[in-house]
Amino acid sequence: MSADGLAIEVRNLTKTYPDGVRALDGVTFEVPTGTVFGLLGPNGAGKSTTIKILTTLARPDSGRARVAGRDVVAEPARVRRAIGYVAQQSGCDPADTGRENLMLQGRLYGLGGRALRERADGLLERFGLTDVADRLVKTYSGGMRRKLDVAMGLVHEPRVLFLDEPTTGLDPEARVALWREIGAMARAGITVVLTTHYLEEADELADALAILDRGTVVAQGSPEGLKKALQGDSVQVQLTEPAESRTVKHALADVGGVHDIVVSGREVRARVDAGASSAPAVLSALESADLRVASVTLSAPTLDEVYLRHTGRSFRSAQEGDIT
Incomplete structure (x- = not known):
């Protein structure tokens, strides 16, 4: 991590896609080590583009970003070794078992032998997947697959874990269970960055958040602090x-x-x-x-009211009107 206790530093990121869509327009924020940080915004706000840049899957047009003390453009390989990334779409191979998915993920990071087996067993137990560890993933429920996705993101013990819309499509019980795991990760010292368009999720989980709208940060701070300002x-x-x-x-x-x-x-x-x-x-x-x-x-006051104050429209209307 950086010497000043920041897991992530983002300064004036911009990104325009070839079709002319300006996805990011001067995005700036900081994430302290060992916290849960939320990127909140409707579809099309720039959340996923920001995550792609921070995980080295895309390059910014301008600006600077550092993750775990490493520049995402100048040192992408070192950034990748320090982070875990769970995308919106499942990264599990449905034709393999849960255990096989975890073992393969570990080998991709140079792990092996007894240490990897113990790591996989520990994660299966932690996420309540031990009983289905040797079943093919294609037989898993949506909640079970999402748990396995998160376990795969943790197999190499990253310092920063990125979760892109982690609970989309989950039923309420599975969502709450994943919320508990995210809180436990932060208490264990892992910095968690999650994107979400669920207001209650950001309110429940985030120590701090940045609200994005049309590629810009319109407000940032703790959920309670942002609400109290109204x-x-x-x-x-x-x-x-x-x-x-x-x-x-x-x-x-x-x-x-x-x-x-x-x-x-x-x-x-x-x-x-x-x-x-x-x-x-x-x-x-x-x-x-x-x-x-x-x-x-x-x-x-609610986070929806915060969004309304800074954008002039409700979060729901923005969600219905924007394109991902």
């Missing part, structure tokens, strides 16, 4: 019929302490300085403008 509460109103954004904003223009108004069909979302006193005024103003209310909800 004063007041969130009010979400469901109207009985869809409304125009300008109509809603005009209706709420004279209500004090209301800001960051976003309208999507029947849903109205806004930040209010004092939820208990502001909510009745919001409802009254909407009703006075012939905008009938079906329901209203007050909540504490």
Whole structure:
């Protein structure tokens, strides 16, 4: 690791693909050693491109990145020996057993003999795969395959583990089980970098995170710190019929302490300085403008509200509108 305790240093990364799509535009962040760091953003935000550069699978157009103290462009072989990488798509060979997949992965890193066998056995036990170790991977469930993918990423004992959308497609039980393993890795001193488009996953796991939108970092910090920076509460109103954004904003223009108004069909979302006193005024103003209310909800700040504050749109609308 670097002398200043950073597992990863990223400075002003840019990347434009041949079709003209600018995937990264000045991405900058740092990851302290032994933490879980989340790259949060909708599809197309630049998360996977960032991971590809940090794992030496792609080269930036400009900027600099260091992983485990090594420059990803100047020293790619040394970076690869220090990291593990679990891609979105499974890297397991379905025609081999779980044990055979782990053994092969270890040999690719120069491991062998008794040490490799013991390492494989330990990982199979750790991820609850001992009973199926000698079954073909094609018979595994999705959760079992994902556990094996992560075990393969750990077989050579990397200092930094990259997990690209690790829980996509998993059922809730398998997702929570993998969350527990990710937390255990960080407690054991492994730096974990994960990309995710699940807000609750970033909130649950990350010690710190960077929120990406359209190739730029729009906010970074701890989940709690980012949420606390938003004063007041969130009010979400469901109207009985869809409304125009300008109509809603005009209706709420004279209500004090209301800001960051976003309208999507029947849903109205806004930040209010004092939820208990502001909510009745919001409802009254909407009703006075012939905008009938079906329901209203007050909540504490969320990561979705953080994203809304910095981008002007909700995370859900961004996820639905962007292309991977």
